[in-house]
Each structure stands twice: as C-alpha cells, then as structure tokens.
Amino acid sequence: MASITPSQSSSTRKFTYDVFLSFRGEDTRKNIVDHLYHWLKQKGLHTFKDDERLEKGQPIAPTLLQAIQESRFAVVVFSKTYASSTWCLDELAKIMECKEKLNQVVVPIFYNIDPSQVRKQTGRSFEEAFAKHEENFKDDEGKAKVERWRKALKEAGNISGHHLEGDEYNGFEIRCINAVIADISKQLPPPPSVHKSLVGLESRLEEITTKLKVWDEDVKLVLGLWGMGGIGKTTIARVTFDRFSSGFDGSCFLYDIRKHGLEASQEKLLSKVLKENSIHIDNAEEGIQMIQKRLEWKKVLIVLDDVDHRDQLDKLVGDGEWLRNGSRVIITTRDRHLFTQFSVIECYEVKKLEEEKALELFSWHAFKKENPKNGFEDLSTSFVAHAGGLPLALKVWGSSLCGQTDQKVWESKLEKIKGIRDGEVVEKLRISYDGLDEECKEVFLDIVCFFRGKRRDVIEEVLDGCKLNPVANISMLIDRCLLFEYDWHRIHMHDLIHELGLNIAREKRSRRWRLNHLDDEPKAVESLLLSFKCDENISLCIEAVKQMTKLKMLIVGYHKCDLCSSEEMDIMSCLPRSLVVLKFQSYRGPNPSFPMEMKKLTYLDLSSSDSLLNTPNFAKTPNLEMKNITLIDLRFCSSLLETPNFTMMPNLKYLYLSKCEKLKEIHPSIENLTKLVKLDFNKCRSLEKLPSFNQEMKNITHLELKSCSSLIETPDFALIPNLEYLNLSQCKKLKQIHPSIGNLMELVKLNLNKC
Structure with missing residues (x-):
C-alpha cells in the first residue's frame, strides 16, 4: 500500500472527489448506498462509488487507493459483513491513514450494526471474519496486516458517526442520509474562486447567518438584502446559498429577476427545486398557484436576485405564508420598500466597505496578495479612495491593473477617474474596458448586446465563427472581473458592467439589438439581433436588413410571436454577402432559400425549426459557395x-x-x-x-x-x-x-x- 508523506497534507491540496464511498456491496449496494449516492449527486457533491468491484480473493485496485487519497471526505458504511471483505478493510486502513496524514474527514455510518461491534470487532459476523483472517494470514506480514485492520476499525468506531438504528434515526434511512449530507456540507470550504470576493464580507456573512437561523426548523423566514448597485449583495447571497443549500429539500438561485419574464422565472424555480425539466407555465397567475401547490410540503431555500418590482415577489413567493417551516427566502434589491408585504422578514443593509477592507480587496485583485506591492501603496490608496467602498469598482480596477508594473500607467488611469464626477459610477468603470485589446473589446460588446446569460460553449462556437478567439478572450474578461461564469457555465456580468457595455455599443453604432434602432444608419451595422413581437412591422425590418451591406452576424428570435413563413423567407432572401454568422432558430418554413453567394458564412444555426423538411441543397446551387x-x-x-x-x-x-x-x-x-x-x-x-x-x-x-x-x-x-x-x-x-x-x-x- 502506497504511503503518504506529511508534505502532501497541504491545505491547498486539490481534490478530485468530494466524497469516497466505502461499503460492502452485498449488504448495502441496493439500499442505503444506492440512496446515499443518489442524494450526494443531487446535492452537487462529486462522489466516487466503485460499481464494478470484485471483492473476493483480489487485492484492492491501485485506482481505488488513489481515489481515496484524492477525496475530501470518506463515508464508510459499516455493515455486518464489512469485516469479511479484505478489500473493504484495505480501503478502511487507507482511509484512516489519509485521516491522520491528510486531514481527510471520515464520516461513519453504522448500518444494522452497533458502533461498539466495529470498535471492538465483536458480534458474530466480525468475530467469525477475523477468525478467518487470522487463519489465512499467519506469517509476520499477514499478522501485521490483520493488526492494521483491527486498529483502523477501532479508530473508525471511535468517531462520532451516524447509527441508523439509534434513537436519532430509528432505522429511517432517508433521515440518516439527510443528516450525513448536512454533516458533509457544513464542513465544505467555499469554492476557491470566491475567496477574493469574500474579502470584507466575512463579518457580514456571520451576521446574515445569525439572521437566517438556519438551525431553526420551526420557523419560515424571508431575508431581505438591500443596498446600492455594485455593493456586493449578489456575492453575499451566492455564498450564503452555496453554504447552506444542501441542507434543504430543494433550492434555487434565480439571477437577475428583472431581466427575465415571470413565467420563465417560475418555470426555472420549479425545475430547479423539483429537478424536473418538463415544466411549462402559460401565465404567471397559474405559475404562483403551481409553485405554492408543489412546494408547500418541501423545506426550500430560494434566492431572488435583483428584484425591482413587487409583482416579481407576488408571482414567485407571494406573501411567504405558504412556505413550510424550515424554509428560507433571500431577496436582493436596491429598493427596501419592496419588503413591506412580508410579515416575517429580516432586513439587512449591505453597506460600503471600510477603507482597510477595501484596500485588501483591491490588493487581492491588483497584486494577488493581501497588501499593495512596495512602491504602489500611495497609488493603491488613491484608487481605493475614489472607489468609495464599492466592491465592484475595487475588483474591476484592481484586475485591470494586475501585472502592470509601470507606475505611469497607474497614474494615467487614476487621472481619468479623477476627471469623472463622483456620482457617475458606470463611467468610472470604463478604464477597465479601455485597457483591453481590440479583439477582446469586440468579444465583450458582443456578449453585452447578444449573449448575456448564454452558455459559454455556445458563445465560444458563435464567436469562433467570427474569428474572435473567444476562448482566450472570455477568460481574459473573467480575469478582469468584467464577466463571470455561473449556473451550468453561463456567462453573466454585473448590471453596471452591462450598462457600461451598452453605452459603448451605442457610441460605436455597429451593433443593434432593438428594432426601433434599425433605420438609423443601417449601412454601419455589423451585428444585429431581430427579436420580434407580434405588433411590429416586419416589412420595415426587412427593408433595413437589405441596406446592411456590412452585416456579419444576424440573430433572429421571437417574443410571443409567430412570423408567417413568407416573411421569414423574405428575410432569408435578403441576407447580405458579408454575413459570417446566422442564428435563425425556430425557422417556420419547410425549405429555406439562400441568396446565391454566401462565401463568408462560417456558422449556420437553424435549430428548433419544427417545420423544416429539407436543409438547403447547396449542391443544386452552383454559384453558392460555402x-x-x-x-x-x-x-x-x-x-x-x-x-x-x-x-x-x-x-x-x-x-x-x-x-x-x-x-x-x-x-x-x-x-x-x-x-x-x-x-x-x-x-x-x-x-x-x-x-x-x-x-x-x-x-x-x-x-x-x-x-x-x-x-x-x-x-x-x-x-x-x-x-x-x-x-x-x-x-x-x-x-x-x-x-x-x-x-x-x-x-x-x-x-x-x-x-
């Protein structure tokens, strides 16, 4: 068995798995282990479970030893025949070695067996098992192995674990499994990516944890976080959600409520909490009734981020009285008056950072350490002073200066900030955009105008068609804190950053995302989003598109509207030769017709076109080159x-x-x-x-x-x-x-x- 050196126990060690499951297959595979594995996966815990083990007469596989060493937690399910398997005992010996040398957390479950039997190797099954082991391992090496197994069982039996037949669970497996998962969840560290964001927020998180009273299952509670934009409300809510969500029957974090329709938000809420993908809601009134009916018996954690209208609360959680005891709702908003409809609510104002914590946050992003680099103390203090305690500005400015060792560059950016009036936060953030190269700026503006909230792989595929090197540039924008990735790898940005991007895009005039902007210099347009509503004049759009001789990217979508196929074909027939990307989802016609020359087209998306019978037969159009x-x-x-x-x-x-x-x-x-x-x-x-x-x-x-x-x-x-x-x-x-x-x-x- 490979030994572990103490140097491997560093707190910075990377883990391949959250949890390693050790169990005796014939006792537990089809009952508690199957259920436990299911719920660990549901809670987002990456779990190693060996489904192909052949325990009889074979030494433990090296891959299992490696998996144990690369796991943060080891859950050991002790059952009556656990000790009869040398495979299981080798696993346990390795686990206890990792506990001692790598600080691995061991969580025992005693399944139909008393902890004292494990600790003392008593009871018929354990006594018979060790009698056979001592018979089979008589040489010195074998005796040492058996002694190591006994020592591991004694140590594991002394750990405070979960006794299924004890008074706490009385044989109820699900109750035991929930406690195991809660035990693991509360010991998980926050994701490494959020450590810098938590600077200055630790004390606030402690206060919020106290207000939430997550330990009290006899009450339901709504927590309202309010404060100005960029102050850190979403960050606090996200970290709180990540820390406690696994302790609830279901949970959902709804980003940017005001940017999405009520029905879409209701569908997402139900889908996330119930883990169902087929939920469809026709109207918001039906939606809130469905939410209350389906969730009233569940202990849920719901976060509603960036609420700006009472109707959003009415249609997502109502007055909150229907919630089951133990449930919690967290709301972030800039408007405190929205909280008045709740009878049981705790309010918390997220205030600006104090100067010391603000400097620390800026330093982490600018220098990758807690304090400013020698020679940059005064400049750093000046940036912090102009940020006014706003975490978003501190992150963005610090990230834009990271790696920059020329103090003249720092001074130049600082002078630009000083020239902007104090109240104009968005304009002050512009220095981060100005420091990007031209290609990275194009990627940023495309995401701002067309792809906010979309999956990263989709964005990369589209922009790769435009030869914009999106993989590297999106990573750069994330490093600069202009973008962040969340919720199944979707790309998002703060509202203030979004507002900055839209302002810049309006200045450049090459991107259009609203139909009422189409007739304004159409020949300058290079990227276009056509999102139709039922009452809009399609023919005027078509005429504008005909004049867009520089158009490179066209995205067509619908908002509660069905175009007739002839209108769609009119759009198709007037596509310019300059087009590089065409995203025309839900096209209604049976046979799309393209103009004769599409030499520059690299990306064609006609997905979800239910009526499409045949794709364009390009070979029958000899002059059409693709x-x-x-x-x-x-x-x-x-x-x-x-x-x-x-x-x-x-x-x-x-x-x-x-x-x-x-x-x-x-x-x-x-x-x-x-x-x-x-x-x-x-x-x-x-x-x-x-x-x-x-x-x-x-x-x-x-x-x-x-x-x-x-x-x-x-x-x-x-x-x-x-x-x-x-x-x-x-x-x-x-x-x-x-x-x-x-x-x-x-x-x-x-x-x-x-x-």
Whole structure:
C-alpha cells in the first residue's frame, strides 16, 4: 500500500472527489448506498462509488487507493459483513491513514450494526471474519496486516458517526442520509474562486447567518438584502446559498429577476427545486398557484436576485405564508420598500466597505496578495479612495491593473477617474474596458448586446465563427472581473458592467439589438439581433436588413410571436454577402432559400425549426459557395428528413443533428469532410446506419449516438483513430459493435448503457 508523506497534507491540496464511498456491496449496494449516492449527486457533491468491484480473493485496485487519497471526505458504511471483505478493510486502513496524514474527514455510518461491534470487532459476523483472517494470514506480514485492520476499525468506531438504528434515526434511512449530507456540507470550504470576493464580507456573512437561523426548523423566514448597485449583495447571497443549500429539500438561485419574464422565472424555480425539466407555465397567475401547490410540503431555500418590482415577489413567493417551516427566502434589491408585504422578514443593509477592507480587496485583485506591492501603496490608496467602498469598482480596477508594473500607467488611469464626477459610477468603470485589446473589446460588446446569460460553449462556437478567439478572450474578461461564469457555465456580468457595455455599443453604432434602432444608419451595422413581437412591422425590418451591406452576424428570435413563413423567407432572401454568422432558430418554413453567394458564412444555426423538411441543397446551387462554413446546428428539427449535401462545405468541423427524430440517413458526402471534429446524432431515433468513411478521419474526437434506437451497426472505428468520446447508450437495436473499437487508444469516455 502506497504511503503518504506529511508534505502532501497541504491545505491547498486539490481534490478530485468530494466524497469516497466505502461499503460492502452485498449488504448495502441496493439500499442505503444506492440512496446515499443518489442524494450526494443531487446535492452537487462529486462522489466516487466503485460499481464494478470484485471483492473476493483480489487485492484492492491501485485506482481505488488513489481515489481515496484524492477525496475530501470518506463515508464508510459499516455493515455486518464489512469485516469479511479484505478489500473493504484495505480501503478502511487507507482511509484512516489519509485521516491522520491528510486531514481527510471520515464520516461513519453504522448500518444494522452497533458502533461498539466495529470498535471492538465483536458480534458474530466480525468475530467469525477475523477468525478467518487470522487463519489465512499467519506469517509476520499477514499478522501485521490483520493488526492494521483491527486498529483502523477501532479508530473508525471511535468517531462520532451516524447509527441508523439509534434513537436519532430509528432505522429511517432517508433521515440518516439527510443528516450525513448536512454533516458533509457544513464542513465544505467555499469554492476557491470566491475567496477574493469574500474579502470584507466575512463579518457580514456571520451576521446574515445569525439572521437566517438556519438551525431553526420551526420557523419560515424571508431575508431581505438591500443596498446600492455594485455593493456586493449578489456575492453575499451566492455564498450564503452555496453554504447552506444542501441542507434543504430543494433550492434555487434565480439571477437577475428583472431581466427575465415571470413565467420563465417560475418555470426555472420549479425545475430547479423539483429537478424536473418538463415544466411549462402559460401565465404567471397559474405559475404562483403551481409553485405554492408543489412546494408547500418541501423545506426550500430560494434566492431572488435583483428584484425591482413587487409583482416579481407576488408571482414567485407571494406573501411567504405558504412556505413550510424550515424554509428560507433571500431577496436582493436596491429598493427596501419592496419588503413591506412580508410579515416575517429580516432586513439587512449591505453597506460600503471600510477603507482597510477595501484596500485588501483591491490588493487581492491588483497584486494577488493581501497588501499593495512596495512602491504602489500611495497609488493603491488613491484608487481605493475614489472607489468609495464599492466592491465592484475595487475588483474591476484592481484586475485591470494586475501585472502592470509601470507606475505611469497607474497614474494615467487614476487621472481619468479623477476627471469623472463622483456620482457617475458606470463611467468610472470604463478604464477597465479601455485597457483591453481590440479583439477582446469586440468579444465583450458582443456578449453585452447578444449573449448575456448564454452558455459559454455556445458563445465560444458563435464567436469562433467570427474569428474572435473567444476562448482566450472570455477568460481574459473573467480575469478582469468584467464577466463571470455561473449556473451550468453561463456567462453573466454585473448590471453596471452591462450598462457600461451598452453605452459603448451605442457610441460605436455597429451593433443593434432593438428594432426601433434599425433605420438609423443601417449601412454601419455589423451585428444585429431581430427579436420580434407580434405588433411590429416586419416589412420595415426587412427593408433595413437589405441596406446592411456590412452585416456579419444576424440573430433572429421571437417574443410571443409567430412570423408567417413568407416573411421569414423574405428575410432569408435578403441576407447580405458579408454575413459570417446566422442564428435563425425556430425557422417556420419547410425549405429555406439562400441568396446565391454566401462565401463568408462560417456558422449556420437553424435549430428548433419544427417545420423544416429539407436543409438547403447547396449542391443544386452552383454559384453558392460555402467553403468557410465550420458549424451547422440543426438540433430539434423534428420533421427533418435529410441532411444537406456536404460537397460545398469541405471545412465543416461541427455537425449537430440531435433530436431530429425523422432523420433516416446521412448524405454520403459526409465521407469527404476530413476536418470534422464533432458529430452529434443524439436521439435520431429513425437513423439506421452511418455512412462508411472511405478515408481516415483523424480530427473526429466526439461521436454522440445516444438513443439512436434504430441504429443497427457502428462505423469502422479504424478510420476514426483519435476518437475520445463515444456514446452508444440506449441503441437498443444495435446488433454489433465493430471490433476496431478495441484500437481506440485515445478514447476517454465510452457509454454502452442499455445497448
């Protein structure tokens, strides 16, 4: 067994897993361990559970020893036959070694066994098990091993754990599991990414924890956080949510309430708390009734962020009286008067940072340490003074100066700030934008105008089509505190940063996101969002688009509106030759018609176009060249019968066709797309076979075939040698998998579940 050196016990050690589960499979796999694993995953705790163990007569696998060492917590489920498994005992010995040398937290569960039996190795099952061990391990090395097992059991039995049959749980597994998860959750450190943001907020978090009274399950409570924009309300709410959410039956953090429709917010609230994805709400009145009916029996934690209107509270939590005891609601707002409708509420004003804490926060972002660098003390103090205790300004300014060692640059930025009146917070933040290079500025403004709240991978794919190097630039913008990532990798920004970006975009005039701006210098427009409402004149929009000869990116969307297919076709027919990105989701026509020349197009998204029968057959339009196109997204086109002829797009890299349920075959020209990287055919239920590649496709790394329930055979993997991800789960008619799958040396993830 590998030993651990004390140097490995550093508090900065990175963990692969939150929890390692140690258990005896025949006793517990199908009951408490299965339930515990399910709820650990539901609470977002990354858990290692060995489902393929073969315990009899085999030494413990090295991968298990490594998994134990790389876990923050070890949950050991002691059962009657636990000690009969040398595998389990080796695991336990390793766990107790990690407890001693790495400060691993051990959480014992005593399942149908008394802790004293574990501690003393008594009781029939433990006594018989050790009698066999002592019989089988008679040499000196074996005797030492048995003694190590006994020592580990004694130490583990002395730890205050969870006794299922004890007075606290009386045999109720779910009650025990909830306590185990709460035990783990309260010992989890905050995510490393929030440490800098917490500077100056620690004492406030302690005060808020006291006000929330999370330990009191006999009351329901609403906590209102109020204060000016950029003061840190959302940060405090987020950290509080992360710290306590696992102790509730369900939880939801709703960002930016005022930026989203009530029905959408209601759907998200129910989906998050109930963990259901199929919830649909037609109107807000129906929504609040559904919320109260479905959640009144659950202990919930709900955060409503950035509320600015009473109607938002009425339609999301009402007066709060319906909440079950033990539930908590946290509201952030700039308007304290919104709290008057609640009978049980604690109010907390988030105030500006004191000078000492403000300097510390600025220093963490500017110098990556607690105090200013030598020679920069006075300049740092001046920036802090002009920030006026506002955390957002301190983060943004500090991040924009990080790594800058030329004091003249610092002085120049400081002079710009001094020239702006004290009340104009947004304008003071502009120095962070001014310090970006031109490409990074373009990415920032595109996200501000078109992609706020969208998934990072989607944004990167679109902007990659525009050759804007989005992966590096988004990371840069996050480092500069102009963007942040949250909620399943969605990209967001503070309201004040958003306002800054919109002001800059209005100055530049090359981006339009409102229809009433279209007739203002249309020839200057390079990026356009057409978001239609029912009462808008579509023909005027079409005329404006015809004049946009520099247009590079067009995004078409609807807001409770259905265009007729002829209007959509009119938009399609007037697309300019300059277009690089076209996102036209939910297109209503059966056959889209493109203009003759689209040489610059790199990104085409017609996803969720339910009426689409055929994609454009580019091969039948000889003058139509699409050699630059790298991505086609036709996901959720439920009526699609055939794919396009790929002959005219030799540089295609990404092809998304998931949930095209009527699609039966792929055009054979796909065989010539040697630059393909990713193919997604998830839930193409009518697809019977894939084309046989006639040449090596070295660039394909991702092949998604999940739920292709009509698929009979797989392709020859010898021609896809660098495949890293392959999903064949739920391909129920699959007769055979090509034997060349054994030669996929780069394969990282393979799913054959329910084949």
